[in-house]
Amino acid sequence: MIDVLSNGLPPGVLLIVGAIPAVLLPHRPSQIVMMALPLLGLAQLLSMPGEFSYTIQLFDYGLQITRIDALSRVFGIVFYIAAFLGILYASHQRDRLQAAAALIYAGAAIAAVFAGDLLTLFVWWELTAISSVFLIWARRTEAALAAGQRYLIIQVSSGLLLLAGAILLHSESGSLTFEHIGIESLGGWLIFISFGIKAAFPFLHGWMKDAYPEATVTGTVFLSGFTTKLAIYALARGYAGTDILIPIGVTMTAFPIFFAVIENDLRRVLSYSLNNQLGFMVVGIGVGTELAINGTVAHVFAHVIYKALLFMAMGAVLFRTGTIKASELGGLYKSMPWTAFFCIIGSLSISGFPLTSGFVSKSMILSAVGFEHYVIISLVLLFASAGVLDHSGIKIPFFSFFAHDSGIRVKEAPLNMRLAMGIAAAFCIGIGVFPEPLYAILPYPVDYHPYSMGHVVTMLQLLLFAALAFVLLWKAGLYPAELRSVVLDIDWIWRRLLPRAWAGVAGTWMIGQRWFLGTADRARHGLLDFTRAQMSPWTRLGEPWPTGATAMWASVLLLAYLLLSFY
Amino acid sequence: MLDESKPSSGGHADDDRWLDRPSSVNLIIKLLILACVLSVVADFFYHKHGDYGFQEWLAFDALFGFFAYVGLVTTAKGVRRLLMRDEDYYD
Numbered sequence: 001m002i003d004v005l006s007n008g009l010p011p012g013v014l015l016i017v018g019a020i021p022a023v024l025l026p027h028r029p030s031q032i033v034m035m036a037l038p039l040l041g042l043a044q045l046l047s048m049p050g051e052f053s054y055t056i057q058l059f060d061y062g063l064q065i066t067r068i069d070a071l072s073r074v075f076g077i078v079f080y081i082a083a084f085l086g087i088l089y090a091s092h093q094r095d096r097l098q099a100a101a102a103l104i105y106a107g108a109a110i111a112a113v114f115a116g117d118l119l120t121l122f123v124w125w126e127l128t129a130i131s132s133v134f135l136i137w138a139r140r141t142e143a144a145l146a147a148g149q150r151y152l153i154i155q156v157s158s159g160l161l162l163l164a165g166a167i168l169l170h171s172e173s174g175s176l177t178f179e180h181i182g183i184e185s186l187g188g189w190l191i192f193i194s195f196g197i198k199a200a201f202p203f204l205h206g207w208m209k210d211a212y213p214e215a216t217v218t219g220t221v222f223l224s225g226f227t228t229k230l231a232i233y234a235l236a237r238g239y240a241g242t243d244i245l246i247p248i249g250v251t252m253t254a255f256p257i258f259f260a261v262i263e264n265d266l267r268r269v270l271s272y273s274l275n276n277q278l279g280f281m282v283v284g285i286g287v288g289t290e291l292a293i294n295g296t297v298a299h300v301f302a303h304v305i306y307k308a309l310l311f312m313a314m315g316a317v318l319f320r321t322g323t324i325k326a327s328e329l330g331g332l333y334k335s336m337p338w339t340a341f342f343c344i345i346g347s348l349s350i351s352g353f354p355l356t357s358g359f360v361s362k363s364m365i366l367s368a369v370g371f372e373h374y375v376i377i378s379l380v381l382l383f384a385s386a387g388v389l390d391h392s393g394i395k396i397p398f399f400s401f402f403a404h405d406s407g408i409r410v411k412e413a414p415l416n417m418r419l420a421m422g423i424a425a426a427f428c429i430g431i432g433v434f435p436e437p438l439y440a441i442l443p444y445p446v447d448y449h450p451y452s453m454g455h456v457v458t459m460l461q462l463l464l465f466a467a468l469a470f471v472l473l474w475k476a477g478l479y480p481a482e483l484r485s486v487v488l489d490i491d492w493i494w495r496r497l498l499p500r501a502w503a504g505v506a507g508t509w510m511i512g513q514r515w516f517l518g519t520a521d522r523a524r525h526g527l528l529d530f531t532r533a534q535m536s537p538w539t540r541l542g543e544p545w546p547t548g549a550t551a552m553w554a555s556v557l558l559l560a561y562l563l564l565s566f567y
Numbered sequence: 568m569l570d571e572s573k574p575s576s577g578g579h580a581d582d583d584r585w586l587d588r589p590s591s592v593n594l595i596i597k598l599l600i601l602a603c604v605l606s607v608v609a610d611f612f613y614h615k616h617g618d619y620g621f622q623e624w625l626a627f628d629a630l631f632g633f634f635a636y637v638g639l640v641t642t643a644k645g646v647r648r649l650l651m652r653d654e655d656y657y658d
Binding site for chain 1: 584586587596599600602603606607609610612613615616617618619622626627628629630631632633634635636637638639640641642643644646647650651652653654656657
């Protein structure tokens with residue numbers, strides 16, 4: 001027991017345990033403890049050996065509760081950074097429910113990354129689902145409550161698929177170790193779908209665009225960091241080089257950007273954008289070469305930070321103005337210049353401009369796909385890169401901070417929010433200018449030079465001309481105006497179609513039941529009325545009969561019986 | 568640290584910022600066009616070698632970026648006709 005505590009506790013548990021003092025202490029001390037936790041955790045992780053595992057015995061199963069290797073380590077590092085940024089960003093907030101939920105959620109996600117077997121992974125997988133939903137419910141609106149319920153059902157289902165798959169795999173191979181799984185068996189497929197739900201595969205993505213924008217200002221920042229990247233980690237571990245991931249990923253890069261163009265809720269635009277970014281990573285995992293996996297992991301690292309930065313900026317806008325609808329915003333750079341500035345750095349990064357983190361990570365994936373000569377995939381990824389420029393590079397900062405001045409004047413974001421955004425922005429530029437430290441912690445040795453003339457010029461051409469296209473469309477009045485609206489997506493099936501269909505089935509059943517009961521009732525009454533009518537004293541059957549006639553009819557009946565008995 | 572300031576509308580002293588002037592916006596657009604031209608000119612100054620033959624064409628990425636963007640936005644407007652509903656659709 002003492003051995004477990006001193007050596008084997010998976011990284012991340014520290015955050016979960018830390019939720020207790022963080023909730024019990026008064027506001028200021030609790031914020032200091034909370035901010036110290038991820039830094040301590042990070043220091044602990046960095047001090048541990050590069051390859052390490054710890055197994056406990058539970059009944060007949062050896063559970064590898066801690067496994068540190070090159071792949072899990074880099075995810076752990078970026079998750080700790082994301083946790084720190086999120087906690088700093090939320091530190092003005094006096095909401096113990098959210099504080100505890102965020103710590104447990106981040107801790108569970110980190111522990112999940114270091115799970116060496118499928119059962120341990122399942123436990124943490126479900127804990128991320130259960131803890132994170134409170135970041136949605138803490139918004140305390142009806143919409144958030146409903147969206148949170150839908151989110152929880154889908155997330156927990158993902159965990160159950162994982163468990164079912166793990167049991168099947170165990171019955172086939174006798175092992176629960178979480179290594180390469182592949183889709184050759186039913187168990188492998190179930191786990192693939194489980195990961196696919198959390199990674200927001202096409203048609204399984206509805207929960208994200210549904211729930212993330214309904215979460216609290218600070219909750220979405222946490223949510224954007226962990227769940228989907230945990231799924232990317234799990235896919236990279238279990239399904240690297242699985243061909244089907246390439247078409248899946250490329251669909252994810254292209255499909256959501258059309259929705260992002262026309263969506264009015266800017267945090268929902270960012271959710272679509274998140275979905276698109278996950279597509280690049282899924283393609284990288286599908287390609288599966290060392291360069292592709294390195295590119296995917298580098299992209300995760302860069303993405304977690306710039307995506308958090310963008311959600312922080314939009315969260316700050318929502319916090320100050322009370323709305324995040326593009327149709328109601330504009331001109332906010334006048335009152336929130338720092339937020340606007342940091343947001344633009346996040347936008348440049350996600351778009352992949354040279355000297356930002358997105359450039360040094362996305363180029364690796366594009367190169368890895370190019371080396372394999374998947375020409376159509378390469379072209380779609382280029383198209384999707386132009387799409388990123390539209391929704392995250394232009395739409396997010398332009399419609400909130402510039403465009404038409406909405407006349408809204410508010411205070412700048414609180415200091416702690418600006419600090420968190422500033423640190424995130426510094427990471428975006430720092431990684432972009434000095435990619436070597438990031439490259440050094442990638443799973444495979446890196447021999448890649450993003451700043452070749454060719455990479456820089458082609459990326460600049462793509463982005464600058466796409467921006468030029470925006471200017472021309474905007475000037476010509478052809479860019480779609482921001483309208484108060486919702487855009488239907490796959491979640492329409494369970495938010496509208498299924499409830500309506502159910503109402504239809506239930507309604508038909510009710511009508512059928514009413515008809516049946518009514519008819520039966522009428523028939524019963526009809527029979528009673530008829531009998532009563534025949535038997536009443538005033539009818540032919542009901543009136544008193546003379547004795548002779550009765551005896552005669554009785555004899556006729558008896559005779560009839562007698563005759564019948566001969567046959 | 569809760570925010571007590573209410574969003575307000577109307578005339579403001581800071582309505583005339585540098586960015587509010589059309590001349591500034593035009594300047595930014597001109598700079599963007601200049602950057603576009605420079606990025607194409609750069610194609611002449613190094614040996615292009617892409618993973619695919621077409622990537623070696625002059626200004627391939629420029630043209631691709633431009634038309635991809637226009638295509639995306641135009642298509643999305645079509646999608647909007649099909650999928651856009653009132654804001655209170657789900658309420």
